[in-house]
Amino acid sequence: MVVALPASLQGPDGLQRLEHLADTYGTPLQIYDEQMIRDNARHLLTTFRAQFPSFTQFYAVKALPNPAVLKVLYQEGCGFDCSSTAELHVCKTLGVPGDKIIYTSNFTSKKDLALAYDLGVIINLDDISLVDSLVEVRGRVPDLMCFRLNPGLGRTDSETKSNVLGGPDAKFGVPPFQIVDAYRKAQAAGATRFGIHMMTGSCVMNNEYWKETITGLYETAMQIKKELGITFEFMNIGGGLGIPYLPDQPRVDIASIVTLLRTTFDELMGTHDNTTLPTLCMENGRYMTGPYGWLVSRCQAIKQSYAKYYGLDASMAHLMRPGMYGAYHHITIPARELDQSPLITANIVGDLCENNDWFGKDRVIPDAKVGDLFVIYDTGAHSHSMCFQYNGKLRSPEILLAADGTPRLM
Structure with a gap:
């Protein structure tokens, strides 16, 4: 409701x-309402960290970029997901360190890539060709690199079809047939640490979406690890937690989602004989405010x-x-x-x-x-x-x- x-x-x-x-x-x-925003942020972080101790929430700045609200969320332990250099500047003005900011742009200019590199934020590339652009403007890529995977499918539970952010008709992300080569290029350009990202939907109210997301992302990460020897420091499943716009519509149950995610991770790690739980990241905007x-x-x-x-x-x-x-x-x-x-x-x-x-x-x-x-x-x-x-x-x-x-x- x-x-x-x-x-x-x-x-x-x-x-x-x-x-x-x-x-x-x-x-x-x-x-x-400031207190409601604070209480909601605390609840999300506390619930996730009970089962994912290193969980990181990057607030999607595009949802509400007012510096006063961003300051409240930063005080409550959130980092920030920026999709433009204007958003990067707002976060840096607030004194947010680079490792608390992830920059996920698309069709990015060389000028903007150079600024993101200089600010020391986590750069999450949307296209394999942007590796060459970074090398051209800064001679190499950052030590830590991330790519946004478009697995070829997407989902939303809203009436807004453009909230489907994955699949052949979505402009975002690196397709599966390019993703290994993307990380190979990043390795060759100087990257030594890696994360992987996927966001295929927005305003999602169905818990099973998160199981599908984790499974697809984890399996892709294991494929990359097998071919390139990469161990991923973090897995970012994007944002997308929905809110009930209808008066009689129930809220999503964060506790059940967290339990589902942890159970799915444990099953996948067992299948691949892994014992190290990667840092789980999300980029919720709508759900937070x-x-x-x-x-x-x-x-x-x-x-x-x-x-x-x-x-x-x-x-x-x-x-x-x-x-x-x-x-x-x-x-x-x-x-x-x-x-x-x-x-x-x-x-x-x-x-x-x-x-x-x-x-x-x-x-x-x-x-x-x-x-x-x-x-x-x-x-x-x-x-x-x-x-x-x-x-x-x-x-x-x-x-x-x-x-x-x-x-x-x-």
Whole structure:
């Protein structure tokens, strides 16, 4: 189920505080809860490290690149997964050391590769040809090298088909028929330490995906070891832990996933007569912050034509996922829920001059009024970071709520 608004913003008093925040900072307004983010990070790390003592979580910066939130996650023990040099710069500005940052880009320029090399981050190459590019700009590759494997298959449990990140139609990763040669080239270029990476899906809610991922990645690693004598220091199974966007959808059970992963690792190590458990890494973004963000927007117009429309001051420029992917986000109207207004069926839209600027179609919601605040849930990832300026729209302010409900503009 979706995560409710912070306790300080619930009930009649909470609605007054929400109105105060909207009046103070303006709408649309993005709100995050610091303590919820901290608690979730601690739970993930504690649960994984109970069975994988050296487990490392690299937060996917693209999900929510605000430095204040990144600092919170770093304080809780997370490293960072960066897909651009801008994200690298943000992390280095926060004082994050290179071994806590993995750089997984795609179709990467030589200039960007040179910067990543100079910053001393873990470079995870997406293509065999990038070995030559690194050698050209820096004379060699780093001691520690990693490649992203595309095993030829992918998966997602969301309605967003572009969340399938592996397979012949995915632009990411090195195919199996090139992966041994990729590591051979890296060896020849000076690499002496190695990791291996695979991420074939996003917003995955099915536990069996992780068994398939580990099995495929481990078997490939053993093939490379057999041919090249490489021992892998870490295996990175990417991100992809999903969150429930639907109100009645259950959350993934982290404990059961960890147990499944450990059991699968033990079985694979037994099959290959290995006794050393590699460092397990993940790169979750959505799971870490997604449920702990809410986009607050004010209804600025109501239209009755072929259907009833509530027009908000937020738009697709502030939350792209529904318009771009057809993604579902839960929406509530706190004032109308408190006074138990009758339920109606209506559409919820933004004011962009585009007909895909929708937040919800045929939603059963309380009958609202102009001026009411609407709350859109699960906007703590892939929301503010995907904003754009079409029609001259500006990004909404972001505030971080402390444990006592005190807001901080970020």
